[in-house]
Amino acid sequence: MKKNMYxxxxxxxxxxxxxxxxxxxxxxxxxxxxxxxxxxxxxNIIPPSRMLFNIIKKKLGKKYSNNIYILSLFPKGIAKQANKIAGLPKSNICL
Incomplete structure (x- = not known):
């Protein structure tokens, strides 16, 4: 099984x-x-939004750990765009 889509x-x-x-x-x-x-x-998991926001908060600061900021960078969101660009496989979780 491939770890990354790419x-x-x-x-x-x-x-x-x-x-x-x-x-x-x-x-x-x-x-x-x-x-x-x-x-x-x-x-070894695709980070759920809450987990990712907590990581962003710790690394970059609270003002960057929200959906508004992520959508300003990736308009289609984390699951549909950011993860794809990052080379992660598609999630099995229903959205």
């Missing part, structure tokens, strides 16, 4: 995926992408 994931692949999503990645996007990937690597 086992050879790198920043160039992320940029290509983001381009198909009409997103130009900047430093703020990369911060979230790498936090998502670290969570997945550390716990």
């Amino acid at each position: 086992p050879l994931w790198n920043e160039n692949i992320a940029k290509a995926i983001a381009k198909t999503e009409n997103i130009i990645l900047n430093k703020k996007h990369w911060e979230i992408i790498y936090l998502i990937r670290k969570c997945y690597d550390d716990f």
